Amino acid sequence: MAILVIGSNGQIGKQFCELAQQAGTSVKAMIRSEEQAAWFHERGIDSVVADLEGEFEHAFEGCDQVVFTAGSGPHTGPDKTLMIDLFGAIRAADVAKQKGLSRYIMVSAMRAENPLGAPEKLRPYMVAKFAADAHLRNGKLPYVILKPGRLTDESASRLFASTVEESGDNQISRANVAHALLHVVQTSSIINQEYSLLDGKRSIEEIIQ
Incomplete structure (x- = not known):
């Protein structure tokens, strides 16, 4: 059985798919068009064309x-x-529940916990994340919610923190988020948990237990 990756053509999605493929973890990349398929096919990653705004x-x-x-x-x-x-x-959560999937792993955002605390232009996005996260918590589908801080394009350090106080900043690289995702999908015992993620000095095993 594979892991369906919705948002696979994004920056985190591509890095996660590549990491999973290298680790021998089967993934299926959901893409919007055949034009996006070449990148995945070159790396031996299965893909499927589907529209998140449609069927x-x-x-x-x-x-x-x-x-x-x-x-x-x-x-x-x-x-x-x-x-x-x-x-x-x-x-996507409702379909996953209907089809009996074992887990839904959401990449959310730290500021989704308090949308009004985010910069004004980000508030609609944070409200969307707030509501989608609440839907997961109140459903009967096992879930994991990862809440990264401000995303950067730095390379992966594979070192993490869970609070701004610990990190000294509110940011995390997309590459580190991809590594955190890989750890979660490979650890089936992590159920109905939420984790804030920032760049730091601890291993992902210390952050996500």
């Missing part, structure tokens, strides 16, 4: 977990935030 139930076939790391991106409007970050995440 995508078929993408779940042969999968027993789902990683949701999709995002509407900083250059779209609130309409896409609603359709992808909120409704897309909720619909």
